[in-house]
Amino acid sequence: MDEPINIFKALSDATRLKIIWLLTNMDEKICVSEIVEVLNEYQYNVSRHLKILKHAKLVEEVKEGKWVYYYLTPIKNEFRQLIQEAIKTIPESQMNNEIQKCKKLLAERHK
Amino acid sequence: MDEPINIFKALSDATRLKIIWLLTNMDEKICVSEIVEVLNEYQYNVSRHLKILKHAKLVEEVKEGKWVYYYLTPIKNEFRQLIQEAIKTIPESQMNNEIQKCKKLLAERHK
């Protein structure tokens, strides 16, 4: 019962849900400063929210030089699977311009 | 974005998740006093939690004499559908004895 509650709690905040939504839809790992820019949120808040998501085992991190990249924890149970699918159904339109912003950022990154 | 957040928030409390879990697994409408007895929670707390679930549009109510029965709001979108399925995967074992208690109660009701 605790695992689902922690997951629901982690997803019940706009910033955190947006982060998960981004990771889900970008299908790529994203670093803190990119999230900060895309969501237009303070860096310290993003870091704190990421910590909560990590604690709920929704994301994991990998350090590369100065950057810390976050990505969705690989799915290992049906509950997580269904939650992920539910998040996928949240339409892009509800993310306003965040998604375009993020796409642009990631595109530049690959140059 | 708000609808999913409200749903996640509604489900991120043990009492509320248990109520939804019961309604999901009993597949029957349940009245407040039954929930109170099964979950061994104060009546006023159960009422308040039900109000939050109603506000998140997860449940609806129907009044029958002295009793108010609550039931899952009929599913009308994919998001809700997937969330419901996710809740279904939460194993009975994690509900301790609540489920047996509830089955007993409902059985007696039909006599």
Place this chain on the structure above:
DNA sequence: ATTTCATATGTACAAAAACACATATGTTAA
């Protein structure tokens, strides 16, 4: 009509969560 039962809610308080500012840590670049 009064009591009893089922449910809801006002109010006060406590606990938890979110936020802001400053600052620390660690890494790369100059």
Place this chain on the structure above:
DNA sequence: TTAACATATGTGTTTTTGTACATATGAAAT
């Protein structure tokens, strides 16, 4: 080695959420 950058965290404050007690409302039973 110093400066600049990326990220994390300590601390204080505000906001939100959950809980408890008392009480209100409304329906059924006596």
